[in-house]
Amino acid sequence: MNRRSCLAPVMVLTLTAVLAGCKQEREPPPPPRPALTMLVEPSAALDMVFSGAIQPQVQTPVGFRVVGRMISRPVNAGDRVEKGESLAAIDPLSLEMAARAATANLASARAQFDNAASTETRQAALLEKKTTSQAAFDNAEQERAAARANMEQAEANLAKAREQLSYAVLKADYSGVVTAIDAEVGQTVSPGQPILAIAEPTRRDAVIDAPGNDIDALQVGQTFDVSLQIDPARTVKGAVREIAPEADAVTRTRRVKIALDNPPQSFRIGATIFARAVTGADDMIRIPDSSLLRVGDKAQVFVVDPSSSKVELRDVEIAPDRTPKRWIVRAGLKAGERIVTAGVHRLTAGESVRIYGSEAP
Structure with a gap:
């Protein structure tokens, strides 16, 4: 075979490889990707x-503690009342009768106690003279103790009846203004039913x-x-x-x-x-929804390095803003940094970008 014809394919391949290498060396790097960005700056924390x-901090509905028919209500909505002032009253007849009955029961119980005490004293004197038995004295002593217990019970019942009678008049617990009326004169009210409301x-x-x-x-x-x-x-x-x-x-x-x-x-x-x-000193950074890249539960943004124009992917902590499609950045960004606000799904970390326009924060 001719030597020249054998070397021809080798030279062709070598020349092709050289040309391909030159083409790769001469091919320029891809241009920076145009990116719409914004400088993040704190804005008014609140603008709402x-x-x-106006409402009172303390407002109390008041009512009777006992059942009855309301016979008076000298106050109306808007009136100012003082502590202890009468607000309403119910018919006290049944409560007065209960108090009288309790008084009579106490008088009877005291008489029984006095009689039992006298009997015990006589039995004690007879026991000393050996003219009565120990059993009779013990019985007199027990009757005296029972009569005393009945008297104490009657005293408690009278105190309760008098307290119930005092509930017939509804009084203000503190000075305030009547803000609501819930019952009228002549109405039968239940215990705890609101009659009116007082505001401090x-x-x-x-x-x-x-x-x-x-x-x-x-x-x-x-x-x-x-x-x-x-x-x-x-x-x-x-x-x-x-x-x-x-x-x-x-x-x-x-x-x-x-x-x-x-x-x-x-x-x-x-x-x-x-x-x-009122805006406080801790103003907030707000960013548009288009600048966020969501990966699972994480929210990320692309931050532009001002020296190299390359983007860095950074995690941020966000909260919803009152303006639609806006987010409040609670952590992850500082004032003065520049972020990409559009096309974030087409970017990769470390990619060079060319700032194209700007969006207000």
Whole structure:
């Protein structure tokens, strides 16, 4: 075989390999992927306004402890009452008769005791003279003890009857304002049935109903500016003192009670108000839903390295924001860092990106 013809295939293969190597060396790296990003900055922790009403912190329904027909109720809704003042009364006739019967029973029991005590004294004197038996003296002593027990029982029954008679008049346990009337004169009321309600007026709450998204951003101690709807210029400070643990079955809102700090008289019970959340020093970082990459129970974001323009995948702790498709970052990001806000499902950790536009935080 011709030597030249044998070397030809080898030279062709060698030349092909050389050309392929040159092509690989000359092929430029893939361009950075365009990425829409944003600088994360803290924003107002809360920017919420709710409507609600002024309610007392302490409000007590009061009622009689005994059954009877109500014959008077000198107070009405809105009246101010003092501690010990009469609020209502029931017909005391049956209670007075019970007290009289208890008094008579006590008088009878005392007479029986006096008689038994005298008999015991006589039997003791006769026993000393040996003119009566020990059994007769023991019997007299037992009768005296039984008569004493009956007398003590009668005394207790009289005290109970007098106490029951005192329940015929309903009195205020503390000074306050009558906020509700639940029974009218002439009505027969049962023990414990609410007759009216009294509110302690010095401590007042602004009560609002907040939806679930807002509740996640609230906490006990959160400050509010509360103003009257009829006079927005009148504003007082308040702080959340109670958040209902369960949502209302119909509205799916949760009740929030804001304790007012020295409210003026114009903030009357029942007045409608606006409550605006006051931003605290710990402002929150908010990011759009499109920047999140979810892997199981984890939430992650791509953080752009400013020196290399490469992205780093980082775990973050988030909570729902009141604005739809927004999330509050509780941990994992710092102010001033840049994150990718679109196309995160097509990125990989360590990939270079080119910042394309920017989104406001």
